[in-house]
Amino acid sequence: MHADPKGVLTGLHFIDGDHAACEGAIAAGCRFAAGYPITPSTEVVERFAARIPLVGGVFIQMEDEIASSIAILGAAWAGHKVMTVTSGPGLSLMMEHIGYAAMTETPCVFVDVQRGGPSTGLPTLPAQADMMQVRWGSHGDYNVIALSPNSPQECFDLMIKAFNLAELYRTPVFFMMDEVVGHMTERVAIPRPEDIEVVPRRWTSRKPGDYRAYEPGEDLVPEMVKAGDGFRVHITGLTHDERGYPAMNPQAQDKLVRRLVDKIRKNAHKLVDVRGENLEDADVVVISYGITSRIAAAAVEEARAAGRKVGHLRLVIVWPFPEPLVAELASRVKAFVVPELNLGQMVREVERVVAGKAQVVSVPHAGGTVHQVEDILAKILEVAK
Amino acid sequence: MWPDTTKVVLRQGPEVHIRPMVAADAEALHRFFLALPEEDRLFLEDDVTKPAFVQQLLAEQEAGRAFPVVAEASGEIVGYGVLYRPLFGWSTHVGRVRMAVARSFQRQGLGTAILRELVRKAQGLALDKLVAEVVEDQVGALRAFERLGFHREATLGNHVQDLSGKKRDLVLLANDVAHIWEHMEALVADFEPSAG
Amino acid sequence: MRTEIRVGGLGGQGVILCGMIIGKAASIFDGKHATLIQAFGPEARGSAASAQVTVADEPIGYPYVRRPDVLVVMSPDAYTTFVPTLKEGGSLLYESDLVVPDKRLPTGAKVLGVPATRLAEELGRRLVMNIVMVGFFTATTKLISYEAARKAVLDSVPRGTEELNLKAFEAGFAYGQRLVSGEDSRVA
Numbered sequence: 194m195h196a197d198p199k200g201v202l203t204g205l206h207f208i209d210g211d212h213a214a215c216e217g218a219i220a221a222g223c224r225f226a227a228g229y230p231i232t233p234s235t236e237v238v239e240r241f242a243a244r245i246p247l248v249g250g251v252f253i254q255m256e257d258e259i260a261s262s263i264a265i266l267g268a269a270w271a272g273h274k275v276m277t278v279t280s281g282p283g284l285s286l287m288m289e290h291i292g293y294a295a296m297t298e299t300p301c302v303f304v305d306v307q308r309g310g311p312s313t314g315l316p317t318l319p320a321q322a323d324m325m326q327v328r329w330g331s332h333g334d335y336n337v338i339a340l341s342p343n344s345p346q347e348c349f350d351l352m353i354k355a356f357n358l359a360e361l362y363r364t365p366v367f368f369m370m371d372e373v374v375g376h377m378t379e380r381v382a383i384p385r386p387e388d389i390e391v392v393p394r395r396w397t398s399r400k401p402g403d404y405r406a407y408e409p410g411e412d413l414v415p416e417m418v419k420a421g422d423g424f425r426v427h428i429t430g431l432t433h434d435e436r437g438y439p440a441m442n443p444q445a446q447d448k449l450v451r452r453l454v455d456k457i458r459k460n461a462h463k464l465v466d467v468r469g470e471n472l473e474d475a476d477v478v479v480i481s482y483g484i485t486s487r488i489a490a491a492a493v494e495e496a497r498a499a500g501r502k503v504g505h506l507r508l509v510i511v512w513p514f515p516e517p518l519v520a521e522l523a524s525r526v527k528a529f530v531v532p533e534l535n536l537g538q539m540v541r542e543v544e545r546v547v548a549g550k551a552q553v554v555s556v557p558h559a560g561g562t563v564h565q566v567e568d569i570l571a572k573i574l575e576v577a578k
Numbered sequence: 579m580w581p582d583t584t585k586v587v588l589r590q591g592p593e594v595h596i597r598p599m600v601a602a603d604a605e606a607l608h609r610f611f612l613a614l615p616e617e618d619r620l621f622l623e624d625d626v627t628k629p630a631f632v633q634q635l636l637a638e639q640e641a642g643r644a645f646p647v648v649a650e651a652s653g654e655i656v657g658y659g660v661l662y663r664p665l666f667g668w669s670t671h672v673g674r675v676r677m678a679v680a681r682s683f684q685r686q687g688l689g690t691a692i693l694r695e696l697v698r699k700a701q702g703l704a705l706d707k708l709v710a711e712v713v714e715d716q717v718g719a720l721r722a723f724e725r726l727g728f729h730r731e732a733t734l735g736n737h738v739q740d741l742s743g744k745k746r747d748l749v750l751l752a753n754d755v756a757h758i759w760e761h762m763e764a765l766v767a768d769f770e771p772s773a774g
Numbered sequence: 775m776r777t778e779i780r781v782g783g784l785g786g787q788g789v790i791l792c793g794m795i796i797g798k799a800a801s802i803f804d805g806k807h808a809t810l811i812q813a814f815g816p817e818a819r820g821s822a823a824s825a826q827v828t829v830a831d832e833p834i835g836y837p838y839v840r841r842p843d844v845l846v847v848m849s850p851d852a853y854t855t856f857v858p859t860l861k862e863g864g865s866l867l868y869e870s871d872l873v874v875p876d877k878r879l880p881t882g883a884k885v886l887g888v889p890a891t892r893l894a895e896e897l898g899r900r901l902v903m904n905i906v907m908v909g910f911f912t913a914t915t916k917l918i919s920y921e922a923a924r925k926a927v928l929d930s931v932p933r934g935t936e937e938l939n940l941k942a943f944e945a946g947f948a949y950g951q952r953l954v955s956g957e958d959s960r961v962a
Contacts (some may be wrong), residue, residue, distance in 0.1 A: 207798040207808075366921035374937065377837055380801040491836045566836060704898025732862030761897065761932035762939075766788030766901050768823035 195336045196220050196353075196389035200248045206381045210234035210374040212327035213345040213381045214304060215244070218276050220383065222391050223302070224250030225273045227264035229257050229283060232316040233372040234306035236522025237278040258283035262290035263302070269299045270428065272394070272419030274356055276302040280322050281310045284330070291365055292331030293430045295453060298407070298415060300359040300394065302352070302369040303327075306375040307534075309560040320560030321534035323540075327367045328512050334450050336457035338464060339367040341482040351509065357392035358464070362456060363414050369511065371534065373484045373563060374416035394419075401425065406437040406450070457513055465518060466510040471497070475504030476486055477577040479524055480543055483510040484563055489532050492569035494548040497563045501577040514542045523547040528576040532556035532569045552576055584695055588686040592651045598693050599639065599646040606634045607648060610655040615681060626678075635660065645699050649679075649692055656680040658693035661699050661708075664741065673755075685763040690722040697726055697755060706756040713738050714747040726751040776830040777917055780842040780859070782852030783869075785823045789848065793825025795908050795926045799931075800829045809837045822851055822867030829917060833848075833875035844915055845872055846907060848890070851884075866905060869903075869910055886914045886953055893945045902942035905931070909946025914954050920947065 208216075215237045218226070224245065228238040241491065242252040250273075255261040258279055265275040271364050279287065279515040284305050294301055309315025310322045327339050338358050342351045352368060356551040359366040397416035401424045406417050418424045427437040432449055434440040457464065470493070472478060477496075486507040496503040504524070523529075528551055531540040540555040547553050556572045558564055583597040599607065611619070611626040624631050637670035638644035643665055649657030664670050675696045679689050700708050710728060712719045728751040737748035779796065783789040790812045801808035811826045828838035845860045846867045847853040853873045860866060863882035866875060870887030879885065888910040894903040905927060912923040924943060931939045 207802050290937070321938075356820070373837070376812070378797060378812075379808065381835075487835045487837060494835075509962045563838070680813055698934070698937070702941075704938055740960055750786045755934075758934035759901070762899075762935050764932075765791050765932065766786060766904060767783040768783075768788065768790050 194391050194393050196386040196391050197222060198205060198386040201383060201386040201389065203281060203383050203385050206383065208381055209236070209376050210345040210370055211306065211376065212347040213348040214278075214342075214352050214368065214370065214375075215240040216302075216381070218348040218356065218382060219244060219248060219250075220349070220386075220391075221274065221278060221353040221356035223246070223276050223356060224252075224276045225265065225268035225271075225275045225276075226251075226277060227253045227255045227261040227268070228278045229255055229261050231258075231280045231283050231310055231459065233319075233375050234278045234280050234283075234304065234370075236375070237304060237306070240575070241278075258286040258554070259290065262287035266290065266294055266297070269301050270420055272421075274300070274394075276304060276356075276361070278304040278306070280306050280308045280311065280316075281320075281326075284323055284326065288331045290335075292333060292335065293330065294365040294429050295314050295335035295337070296333075297428050298363040298453070298456075299365070300360055300363050302355050302366050302458065304352075304370065304415075306361070306575060307369065307371040315456045315561050317372065318344050318389075318483060319560045319563065321369070321371055321485065322538070322560055324369065324510075324511065324533070324535065324538040327369060327385070336533045337365060337456045338362065338365055338457060338510065341369045341511045342374060342509075343483055343486045343507070344374065345377060345381050347401055347509075349381050349383060353389060353391065354466075357390070360392045360394050361414070362460065363395070364456065367512070369524045370485065371484050394572050398439055401544055405435045407433060408435045409452060409456075412428040412460060412560045413452055422449050424538070428507060443476055461513040461516070464510055464513050465515045466508075467515055467518065468505075468507040468509060470505045471502075471549075472504040472506060472522065474502055475522075477507050477530060477573060478528075478529045479528050479532070479569070480506045480509050480519070480539070481507065481532055482539065485532050485534055488564045488566055489569055491566045492532075492573060495566065495570050496573045496577060499574070501573065503573055503577060508539075513538065514539070514546065516546045519543060519546045520548075523550040528552035528554060530556060530569070530572050530576060532558070532564055532572075534558050534563065536562050584691070586649070586688065586691040588683070588688055588691075590686065591683070594656065594686050594688060594691070596647055596649045596650045596657075596692060599635070600647050601636055603648055604629075604636065607635075607658060607665070610631050610648075610658060611678075612679065613680065614678060618678060618681070637661070641665075645660045645696070647692060649683075649688055650714055651683070652661075657688050657692050658682045659696050661696045663700075663703060663705060673700045673703070673705045673708045673711045675700075675708055679743050685718060689719060689763045690725055693722055693726050697753065701758055704759075706754070708753040708755055712749050712751060714749050720749070720751075723751045723753075725752065727755075776828060776832075777844065778839040778842045779829065779844045779846065779917070779930040780824060780839050780856055780941060781846040782822065782824040782856050783848030783904075784851070785821050786901075787823070787848045789823040790825045790850075790899065791820055791905050791930065792846065792904040792911075793827045795905075795923070795930050796911060797827045798828070798911075798930060799918040800827075803925045804919055806831060807834050809834045809865070811839075822829040822849075822855065824852065824856070836954045837953070843957070844911075844917070846911060848904070849873065850906065865915060867907070886910070886950070886954075888946060888949050890946060893949065894942055895939060897941050897945065899938060902928035902935075902939055906941040906946035906949075909948075910950040911946075912914025912943075913920075913947045923947075930959040 431439040536557040646660040657679040662674040731752040732750040734748040735747040781793045797808040797810040862880045864885040890906040
């Protein structure tokens, strides 16, 4: 399905990541957002608030992030593509409703423009410190999809992908930006609406009476309805059966929660989005994501110029983590180098999947600025001897 | 004036072009003034029927004190406007606008279009304020000015007299054209408004 | 080919707008790649602001400017802060009524000054001073084309201010052209 022309500013723009992300959301069909201003994400919703009434949508500034995260879920059940936008401290507040979104299988996008933490931290400076929180932050077992753009252009392109994935899997999807990508200004090319592929909501073809809110399809994803269509639907955060009614027993729990986790896990092979360079003959592979990938790319280039066989694997979809790909690499490379703007988060996934078959070296950073190319290069040269 | 000529499509009738006046327009502009009905002419300050008026206009243009424009349709002048701006004194930041439109072209938005060009010129000259004087029952003119952001600043009671001796109020309209520079000021401010 | 540009000055001088226009000219109208990163002064106007612009023929990886090839400074503080980072043989573009280049300049540096504030005031608004700098930058570095720079100015200033801003651009450009062609030795 093509994008709605009303929302697409086709052409070349020189804008920053926050603004590009807003345009991506509108182009993807997002017509409702709720949020609470927090640096460095505020520009996303400021632009959305100014643009969306002209396109035919609504933005509400809620009283806090807790309210924002639940407001979007209501709007989703009214039939809209929705998002909220925040940073680390806000994401922490949203955790209960992230769990609710996962449990009720509500399609939605959470944008996290990461900044230095913990707590109030460094509001105006970057970090990649919410990567584990976004996966495990809410209570209970569930699974998420998370993307990590590294340029304003990707903030546009991948937002569309984020919204599409939210619809395909009826799940909250996380857009993990950071302060640098959010406030960096570059050329963003916005295509014509007919060149933008958007995935519509998976509306049921069943009639009222035949529809089961949580009866999964073959891909483990149930079809959806919206309020006002005449379906009798019960949506609850309590463990529920396929009709959506509470079913508080271990069998229902097992069936439901396993499916929620498997929904992503069993479809993980369809959820691989990486950019690999020079992986075929690599001795050492650098695994990176987000803004760090741009610094890492410069380090990899210098290492290769110095004669080392170094490859670069950039994760665009960070969750689900691309286990088979990394496991395959682990069987033939000597070492992985994992630079992150945190003190070691995604490196734990690498360590887990590599399972000792190769060396795994973290290049941590407490946040506040990006790595120096030399720091990543030094670690690469250490293991690529 | 940038762009130099503006094409205006009115609600009905032929295409009109608005452009800066040149010396060669003197005769045609004089004809335009002569063709204005007497009541309309009286609402203008000077005796525009005198050839000297047009010459004076060109002289002021040369001196950089006036920026006259003419509206042309099918080779005839059907409207005129002028932005006056003093080069000396305590109001060098204030411009004055005047204009007139031929009867057959009135009520079609031409006055507004001419005025729009004068406002743009004023902004290009970095003027802060524009004023215009309009007789209180010139409803069409008042509307055109208000549409372009002019507000009533002062009223001079019984200040103008028409052909029959009836006195009317003169309304002084003003436009703070400098407000566009607020946007520019915000752009060059270069400071983070808040961080929280 | 990768060129690093740092623009520095005080908040209120339009440092970031200047960097934005240069980046826009390069990436939207000249078909190159450009990245802009800005640093605001922490308080209100009067504190230091700077913009880092990287212009390249290939996609830009590392987005920061560490050793600029071109340093544009509009205040003495910006000069002091950034002159140690200017590459040898690089270019210093400076506001000649506010900044005095001295021996802290690296060897081989090209030094080009323009009284941008004065030129802007002559046009009627001192806050178009940064647009004068853009014109001056265009003429002296030739990193962006005249056409692209002009279009970028038009695309970046508020409605109603285009005419004056274009005049400011032309004034800076003409000044820069005279400077580099040696026509006006008085302004060297």
